[in-house]
Amino acid sequence: ASMVTVTCITGSVVLLPYLSIVTWAIVCHRRYMTSVTASAQHLRMFRFLFFQFQPHAYYFGGFVSARGLLVCFVPVVAKNPAVQIISICAVLHLFQIASRCVRPWRSFLADFVDGILSILILLVLLCAAMSSKFEDADILIGWVGALLFLLFFGFALSAVCFGFYRRFRPAPYYERFICHHKADAAAQARYLQMLFIQKTGQGCFIDSDHLTHLDMLFDTVRCKIGSLIVYLTSDTMKRPWCAGEITITFMTHKRAIVIETPSFVPPTEEEMEVDKVHLYLANLEVKLHEYGIANPDMANAFRWLISEPNKVVMNRELIGRPIFNEMVDNVLNKHYNGNMLKALSTSRTVGRTSAKRLSAGTVMISTCPGDDEAVASAAILVHMTQEAVLEFCKAGILVLADLDDTPGKDVYKAVCSARAVVIMLSAGSLESPVQLQIIMDVMSVADEVEVIPMITSSFRFPTKQFLEEEFGRGLSGDSDVDEMRIRLTGLFKRIAVTWATASSLQVLIAQAADFTRRIPRNWKGKDSASTTATASRPRLSVMPSNVSRTSSWAKSVDLEIGSDEGADEGSEFMEEETSI
Numbered sequence: 001a002s003m004v005t006v007t008c009i010t011g012s013v014v015l016l017p018y019l020s021i022v023t024w025a026i027v028c029h030r031r032y033m034t035s036v037t038a039s040a041q042h043l044r045m046f047r048f049l050f051f052q053f054q055p056h057a058y059y060f061g062g063f064v065s066a067r068g069l070l071v072c073f074v075p076v077v078a079k080n081p082a083v084q085i086i087s088i089c090a091v092l093h094l095f096q097i098a099s100r101c102v103r104p105w106r107s108f109l110a111d112f113v114d115g116i117l118s119i120l121i122l123l124v125l126l127c128a129a130m131s132s133k134f135e136d137a138d139i140l141i142g143w144v145g146a147l148l149f150l151l152f153f154g155f156a157l158s159a160v161c162f163g164f165y166r167r168f169r170p171a172p173y174y175e176r177f178i179c180h181h182k183a184d185a186a187a188q189a190r191y192l193q194m195l196f197i198q199k200t201g202q203g204c205f206i207d208s209d210h211l212t213h214l215d216m217l218f219d220t221v222r223c224k225i226g227s228l229i230v231y232l233t234s235d236t237m238k239r240p241w242c243a244g245e246i247t248i249t250f251m252t253h254k255r256a257i258v259i260e261t262p263s264f265v266p267p268t269e270e271e272m273e274v275d276k277v278h279l280y281l282a283n284l285e286v287k288l289h290e291y292g293i294a295n296p297d298m299a300n301a302f303r304w305l306i307s308e309p310n311k312v313v314m315n316r317e318l319i320g321r322p323i324f325n326e327m328v329d330n331v332l333n334k335h336y337n338g339n340m341l342k343a344l345s346t347s348r349t350v351g352r353t354s355a356k357r358l359s360a361g362t363v364m365i366s367t368c369p370g371d372d373e374a375v376a377s378a379a380i381l382v383h384m385t386q387e388a389v390l391e392f393c394k395a396g397i398l399v400l401a402d403l404d405d406t407p408g409k410d411v412y413k414a415v416c417s418a419r420a421v422v423i424m425l426s427a428g429s430l431e432s433p434v435q436l437q438i439i440m441d442v443m444s445v446a447d448e449v450e451v452i453p454m455i456t457s458s459f460r461f462p463t464k465q466f467l468e469e470e471f472g473r474g475l476s477g478d479s480d481v482d483e484m485r486i487r488l489t490g491l492f493k494r495i496a497v498t499w500a501t502a503s504s505l506q507v508l509i510a511q512a513a514d515f516t517r518r519i520p521r522n523w524k525g526k527d528s529a530s531t532t533a534t535a536s537r538p539r540l541s542v543m544p545s546n547v548s549r550t551s552s553w554a555k556s557v558d559l560e561i562g563s564d565e566g567a568d569e570g571s572e573f574m575e576e577e578t579s580i
Contacts, residue, residue: 015069025049026059057104067095082137085129086144092118167223175202175226179245182208184233184263186457186502187376188324192231192259194383195328202226207241209504217241218291221248227255227335230305232264237302240286247293250301257331258311261372266306272299310334314372320402321379323372360417361395363519366438367424374426375401377456377501381422384512392521393419400438415441419523420450422515423491424499427458430471436484443487452518453496461492 025046049061074087096118105111134141176196180189189206196204205225207217221228228249236242249256271280277299278284288298312330315323365381367374382397389397400411415421421442429435442451462471467488472481497515500507 018065019069022049022062022065026062052106052110053104054106057102060099060102060104063095063098063104067091080134080137080140081132082129082134082141082144085125089122089125092122170224173203173224173226174205174220175200176229177205177221177225177227177245178229178231179236179242180206180231181233181236181239181242182502184235185231185261185373185376187373187380189231190501190508191324191376191379191383192229192328194380195324196331198383199328199332208502218244218248218293221245222252225255227257229331230256230258232258232260234263234265235282236264237267237305238280238282240281240283240288243281243298243302244288244291244293246305247288247298247301250304251297254304256305256308256310257334258305258308259314259327259331260311261314262316267302272302274299277302319369319404320375320399321382322402324376324379359395359414361393361419361523362398362414363389363393363396363420363422364415364418365397365399365401365422365424366435366442367399367401368426368428368432369401369434371426371428371432373458373501374424374428374456375399377426377454377499378422378424380501380508381424381454381499381512381515384508385516388516389519393519393523395419411438412441416445416449418442418449420452420519422452422454424454424456425459425496426456427460429459430462430488439491440484440487443490446490450518450520451491451494452515453491453494454499454515455496456499457502 026049049065050058053060070091071088074084074091078084078087096115099111099114103111105114178189178192180186182189186208190208193204193206196202205220210217210220228245230236230242230246237246246256267280270276274295277295278288281288312327312334315326318326365378367378369375378399378401382399386397398414403411415438421438423429423435423439423442429439442449467485471488472484497511497518499511499515
């Protein structure tokens with residue numbers, strides 16, 4: 001009775017206040033760390049709790065304190081030596097499991113030492129148990145042993161049942177998995193993912209959103225997808241991860257649909273020979289045999305994929321975003337055996353947007369025409385920001401790559417009267433006369449129109465040597481290359497927005513919000529006379545010397561400023577956002 005009294009008094013006077021302070025410190029720590037006015041005194045006072053652990057495991061100091069208290073109180077509460085040993089072992093094992101899952105210490109050495117010390121303590125307890133004579137403890141040990149056996153059997157059975165359940169009802173489950181080469185088609189794959197989700201409401205996987213455990217990609221392909229969408233560009237089949245995904249699909253469910261782009265060149269029969277197929281891969285450092293993928297399986301998978309009847313070919317007769325919309329529709333038609341009604345029956349309700357004129361007040365996006373990756377980058381930007389932009393810009397967003405046979409005179413007028421012009425800089429921007437013309441146009445009115453450069457991952461800033469020696473080659477003899485250099489340099493001096501389409505969705509959301517903040521809210525616009533006056537200024541012409549002014553390229557850009565032919569048709573151009 002006296003021991004119980006002493007224990008209660010000690011717990012009330014010492015233990016309870018200590019636990020209360022520790023609990024309060026842990027609960028308030030995250031608020032202190034995220035606050036700009038965090039108290040330095042608070043951090044110093046509780047340094048012993050937090051600073052020896054990693055940020056994600058800031059709470060583990062409370063666990064360590066609880067472990068020490070429990071180990072100390074076991075001999076006080078339990079009188080039987082057998083109960084004491086079993087209880088201390090249980091406490092140490094539970095906390096060792098928690099430490100193994102969280103890895104809380106700031107250094108690997110600390111994690112290692114903590115584990116070794118726990119094991120040594122358990123071995124000491126085991127030696128004490130073997131050398132002790134427990135009196136009147138046979139019944140207790142029997143009951144405890146039976147209970148532990150039941151726990152073991154129940155846990156093992158639960159794990160097996162859960163494994164079977166996850167095998168036949170995998171989660172998360174994706175209806176489609178887009179296999180692609182990130183360097184060539186990161187933006188295209190992301191935009192296809194957005195369109196699939198928009199049109200069907202079903203999950204679609206791309207690895208950019210799951211970069212933490214790349215070795216789990218093969219397990220996802222094996223049992224967590226409905227079908228594999230292989231987006232074939234020049235190097236897709238040469239990438240080890242893509243080759244592995246194709247092979248795993250061939251070895252398991254063989255549900256695949258191929259989208260073939262013009263840049264794809266299939267491997268030859270010699271390259272697909274069993275003893276040479278691994279040499280076809282671009283990165284030999286990734287050993288696919290470590291994941292159970294052998295050369296014969298890879299060779300057979302490549303032959304199966306090339307002869308796959310479910311193939312969709314990119315339609316080069318279209319331009320801009322309609323290319324990707326048609327590809328998605330064709331994939332869904334093949335997926336549902338030509339019955340799109342089944343796909344539409346599960347689709348989300350997507351409202352049809354109003355048509356937009358090539359007129360004043362739009363947010364215009366210029367890309368390198370013919371560059372599918374740049375067009376997809378612009379399409380992603382529109383998809384992610386259109387709703388927010390329409391709240392303050394009723395004219396909406398216009399992607400110039402979607403325009404077909406619209407006179408350049410009207411485009412120039414629209415640039416002069418735009419709310420903002422986005423220059424999507426990609427690998428071919430400085431070699432594209434079409435985009436160079438837009439850059440020259442918008443920089444001539446940069447004091448009146450907000451110019452927003454967006455840098456994609458494929459763009460490389462030009463060197464001084466390139467600007468002085470190589471820039472301007474192939475342009476018309478009357479092009480003022482010096483003035484073009486000045487305007488291009490002015491564009492590069494502006495604060496750019498990074499558009500990393502190969503990054504995760506969270507990164508893109510943050511960058512899209514940054515772009516939206518750059519668009520002027522209080523835009524009053526110009527009257528018709530002012531716009532006409534601005535557009536009538538001398539226009540810096542960009543014209544390749546090997547292209548005639550009657551070619552389709554010249555018609556789409558319309559560099560003959562004095563010609564108004566087709567202006568009425570261009571001004572009536574209507575663009576409709578693709579929707580269901």
